[in-house]
Amino acid sequence: MISENNHKTYSTPGVVQYYTELKQLQPAETTILKWLKPRLSQMKMLDIGVGGGRTTQHFAPLVGEYIGIDYSEKMIAACQKRFSGGDSAQRIPYGNRGIRLEVCDARDLSRFPENYFDFILFSFNGIDFIPHSDRLQVFEQIRRVGKPGGYFYFSTHNLQAMAPEFNWQKHLSFNPIVTYVNLVMWGFLRLCNPGITGDRLKSSGYAILRDESHNFRLQTYYIRPQEQVQQLTPNFRDIKIYSWKTGLELTCASDLYSNDDMWLYYLGVIQ
Helix, strand or coil: CHHHHHHHHCCCHHHHHHHHHCCCCCHHHHHHHHHHHHHHCCCEEEEECCCCCCCHHHHCCCCCEEEEEECCHHHHHHHHHHHCCCCCCCCCCCCCCCEEEEECCCCCCCCCCCCCEEEEEECCCHHHHCCHHHHHHHHHHHHHHEEEEEEEEEEEEEHHHHHHHHCHHHHCCCCHHHHHHHHHHHHHHHHHCCCCCHHHHHCCCEEEEECCCCCCCCEEEEECHHHHHHHHCCCEEEEEEEECCCCCECCCHHHHHHCCCCEEEEEEEEC
16 A cells, blocks of 8 residues: 555656656765766666656766666656657767666566666665565565676665654744744644654654655655665675765764764665
8 A cells, every 4th residue: 555655646747747857966876976987888777766867867878778767657758758859858868778768666677687787776765665575675676687796876764864853842943933834844744643753763673654745645664774784784785875965975883873864875785
């Protein structure tokens, strides 16, 4: 039910249009682009959850082969319209093997051969809109189609940043108008997540919450960094974590435990 409801949201015209209009990379995405840039021309890239093509315009011109997938037919249609011809299409060069945009669910990558991709990107928290067991299945699928020694880079919501949002006192301000707006949003947050409290989240490794994204329509997976590393360990090694806001690697344990980015990026080497 979680995946079905989220899929419907990502297929609505307004949401599709929103993602089609996005253009900029996030700081952590810029970090990985700069780091891999000398090697991208020799890489086969799988871009999962490509949406309206925000990352396509930045990576497709640089890689040897680019395949973008999304489980929303309407997202792929919008992305194809954006890049694949027509008067309104963006005119950008693509890698020497061209570009492919396909409807495909990350939970089933069986159409792709084993050990094929050098770089797999799952950006903008796309992995956070499927159930827990399916999330672990995605990691296994990515390991299967990724080359050993290749890279997997993705973002996911940070539970330790979300937990304080359930405390009404955090939303108080010296400005009464700001306080009013904040408390209204806090009220919606509590109403959409009955039974969830800040104390409960403090003791949880992960949780599925309805947050304010797209007017509280999405059920979103939030996870603590330590828990996320444990999930990745069976399929990936040398895991690194990056701040979404700054794009810098979090190298100190104290920085990791205190980080309040609403989401973080993870880089793993495929085993």
